[in-house]
Structures are given as C-alpha cells and as structure tokens.
Amino acid sequence: MRRYARNDNTKMIKAKGIIKKFKVGDSELVVLKGLDIHVKKGEFVAITGRSGSGKSTLMYQLSLLDEPNSGDIIVDNVNISKLNPQEKTQFRLRELGFVFQDYALIPELNSLENVMLPLLMQGTDKKTAERISRIALEKVGLLDKLENLPSQLSGGQQQRVSIARAIGHSPKIIFADEPTANLDSETAETVLKVFLELSREGQTIVMVTHEKDYAMVAHRVITLSDGVIADNTTGENKFIS
C-alpha cells in the first residue's frame, strides 16, 4: 500500500507546493497558493489565521480528507498523493486521528463504542478494543461516562470523547480542526490541556484554531494569510491561563 518516499525520520509531514483551488461559479478561487510546510515527529503545530485564510483547507489536504490540485504531501515517509481512495481510507484509519470542531461523534454509539470503532475496524478483537478504549477515555478523564451517549454529554465531554477516539488506536498524527471553537473558555482550556499532555508524551499534533492564545500552547504556530504562510513562530508549549 505504501508508496515510500526518501526516508527522513525527523519529518512526520512534508508538504511542498500545495495549491488548492475551488470553483466559485465561473471563476476559480485559489485558497492555498503553493504552500510548503513541515511537521516534525512529536511536534505540536498550531495553524492559525483569520477566517478564509485557508487554515482548515490546509489541514484537510494534510490529513487526506481532500486532495490538493498540485503539490506533494509526504506523511510518515508515504507519498499520499500516490495512494488510491481505499489506501487513503486505510491510511486515515491506521495512521491518523481526527478531532472535529463539532465533535463528530456517532450519536447512536456511547462513549466507549465511539472510541472502539476505529480499533474494531482495524481488526482489533472486541475485548482488546474495549480495554484500549477505556485507557483512552481514562486519559481524557471520562472513565465515568463510558455508557453515555453523545446527547448525554456536555460539549467539552463530547470533545474529550472525540480526542479519546483520535488517540485510541495510537495514530502517528492527530489532526484537530478548531477543537475549541464550540466550547466556552473554561471547557476549551480543559481540552487544550489534554492536547498539551499528549504532546508531552510525544504525540504529533496538528491543530487548526482561529484563537491566537490557544495556538500558543503548541510548539510552533503557523499563521496563514490569504493562502500563504504569513508567520511561522515558536509557541509556548504550555498553557497560559
């Protein structure tokens, strides 16, 4: 399945010349204008910028949810532009974890089942999947909410279940798209602390956020403006209340 690129152990993501255009009526809107981006193994990168700057679009390209019009993306030494749709699905399942703005939990599955789902899809037996999922939910402080359906959880709790689902199968990278956008500041802090903790354990994280303060918890903050990188600075990698 893998189309291996030149081995470079220090880089988890290498993206070069990423161009993404959208058709708007008869005209074309270029959202990403030849971006180059690198993310190191274990690095926590925050992508920020104003609305319409292209930050979410960039994340979708890097996480294989969308395809750029041109450019190369290499994730964990695999040139993902060479993968077919089924291989991309498999790659997302095994190597990536996702946290969406609106939690994106399956409403009919309880917390434990939501976390178990990717593991079961990977062929993990039910018992093992359950054990791993419990550990993941414990990590996000929700061991007492295993049987709760998403509708029975608060926004912050749902987002933490979503993080547990993203980390349950030990992915190489976690992509988080505006994970705090729907949360109040107190709950957002709880969620960010979880990311921070994961980062300290060596987890590679790419987080998109429009909140500059939240972006600062990352090792590095990439600011996009009008489809290009406007700033690439070092973050605090700690939570500042």
Add this chain to the structure above:
Amino acid sequence: MLTEEEKEINKNKKRNRVLENISIGSFLAYRQVKRSSWATTVLIIFVMTLTFLNLVVVSGILVGLIQGATDAVKKSYISDISVTTLKSKNEIENSPQILKTIQELPWVDSVTARYLTGGVIEANYKTKIKQTDTTDEVSTIISGIDPASEQAVTNLSSFLIEGEYLKADDTDKVIIGSMLLKKYFPVETAGFSTLSDAKVGDKVRITIGVNTREMIIKGIVKTKVDEISRRVFMPESQFRILAGKNDFNVNEMAIKIKPGISPELVRDAIKMTGADKYGKIQTFDEAKPKFLTDLINTFALLGNVVGSIGLVVASITIFIVIYINAITRRKFIGILKGIGIESSAIKTAYVRQAIFYAFIGTALGCLILFALLKPYFDANPIDFPFSDGILSVTISGVLVRVGLLMIATIIAGYIPAQIVVRQNTLDAILGR
C-alpha cells in the same frame, strides 16, 4: 509476479477485510436500530408488515375468490368424481350396474345419481284471469334424485333457505333453486326469466314433455353454483313417472370418495370395470367447468401483477426509508469515512438495517396472516354471488414472497446507502 504464498496472503487479507466490514456494519446497524426512535422503528416495521400483507393477501383473496367458487362447485355439485353422458348418448346406459359397481368400491364414501331433463315450472296459474295474460313460467332443468344419496354427497339440505328437504316417499313435492324466483334473483333479461311470486307451500305446475303435474314447493335452495340454484329437484320415483321413464338410466352421477384417497385411483378403478363405455368418468379437476380453470389462471396472473406492484411499492418504501435515514445521517457517514471506516462497512450497516426491518415486518406479517387472517377468512368467507371467498395462501407461496421481499429489501437498502456513501467525504462532513 506474485508468488503463491503472497497470493494466499493477499486472499486472506481480502477475506479478513470483508469479514471486518461485515462485523463493523453489523455493529453499527445493531446500535442504530437499538438507539433510534422507538416510534420510528415501530412505524417502519408497521409499513413493512402492511407491505408484506399487501403482497400476500391481495393476491390470496383474488385467487381465493375463484378457489371458493371451485370449492363450491366441488362441494355442492360435482364432488370428487363425476360420471356424465357420452357425447353420443342422452343418458348413461347400464346405470344401475355402474352404480352398484361404484358403491362396492372400497374407496367410495357415497354416490348420488341424477335424472335430468328440460322442463317448465309454472306458478300463479290459478290467478291468471284471461287467456291472453302472460304465464308465470320458467324453463329449467328438472332433476330426479334420491334425497338421501344426494344429501350424503352434496349435503343439499344445508343449502335450504326456506322450507324442508325432500323425502324419498314425497309424491307431490319439489325443491326449487333460488335463481328461479324473482324474490332471490331479481334479474329479468331476454331468455332468462324468474317466477314472479312463488313461495314454500305454493302449488306449481311442472311440465316434462307432454306430461304436466301439479306439485307443492317444499323448499328453496340457494347455492353459489348456478347449476344447482336453477334446478327443480324431486324424488327420482316421481321424476320417472312425470318423465314417462321406464328404465333406470340416469344422466349424471357424483361420487364422493373417502378422505386421503387419490381421485385418479378411483377414476381408473371405475374405468377398469368397463363403465367408461357408457359414461364419461372424470375427476373433479377434469370435470370442473373450463371457465373456472381460466378464471383461476387469470386471477393468479392478476394476483401476480398486483403482487409485483406490491413488491415495487415495498422496494420504494424501503428505498425511501433508508434514503431518508442515510441522507439525514450524511454528516455522520462522512465522519465515519473520514476516520477510516470503509464504505462497504457503512453500506453493510444500512443493508443490515433494511433486512432487520423487512425480517421483523415479514415475521409479524406471517403471524397476522396465519394466526389471524387465514383462520378468520376460513371461518367467515367473503360472500360473493358465485363464491365464498377464502384467503388462498400456501406456505410455499408465502416463502417465495418472503424471498422476493428480502431480495427487494437488500437492493432497496443498498442503493440509497451507495448513493450517500459515494458522496465526497469532506463535503459530507462539512454539510456542503
């Protein structure tokens, strides 16, 4: 070029992936059904039950209608085996000997012999004032029977709606069919008349050939079979006197055989005695009126057409249910695909749900059919003019329809899932 070992590994991987997809599909389907709205689930199952019943009951009643007519002809007229006159003869020659032979056969329960001839029945002749007044008369078939034998074979007395049944020693009594009376059959068309006013106890004049005799209406019979409802019955001894008949050759015989005996076996046994030289010996299936066979075929075809329409309606119902379900969950389908759940697992989830609804709906339908509708229609047949309409269903027929419904369900569940799953993952997640 792959080695055999690599091919085997790939094959195993593929098989495992298919199994994983089925397993995940079932996992999702089970939870979706379990945690979906109770009212919605009940409604979908109710629709499926009605769809199944529509598939089975409509065609069952259509076929049952004719089956009822066929059963009526068998029960009240032809019975299991009939002996009728040969084309070249007016009567069954050697009737007494044939009758004796048939009665001696161990498989025969009872047999009735009927004398038949054309005649006229006239009523109200005493109130006729002028010679030019219209005569209240009807041309019909006069039948001479042994009341006891006829009763044993066709249970004729059970069709009495007025009066009493005949006795063998009745000398001046007749039973007349309801279709000869305007009161019961108010239809007057050219070539089809009825007696305007005749009731039990009234005197009527019966004419056979040149002989006329005044007789009393002892009873009126009404059956679903026109041949019986348009006849006049009298004891055979009186018939022979009135018809001036000196021999004992009858015109038709109806034979009732013991339960579980093959009619073909008895027919062949009768034929082997040489009786077929004097009469046409047929089982009920051979002797029943051709229009009944044609009607059964036509109604079966109609039933199949209605059933097919029902099947299409069922498929569309399932399609709509699954499509609405899938389209309203488009975002979650996108999320599932986004986190790496394969499309085939998601499609499996929807097909499994469709199968679940169809299975429960069909099972409930079968329960209603065999525990409620079938016994009800058997006990209370629909009263059609020519038939007691029953619900004609067979296990094999129901199984075929269950199978067809399941196939339709799988297709109707798969297509909408495929439509929704095929959509772009990111568009589905973002609701674009």
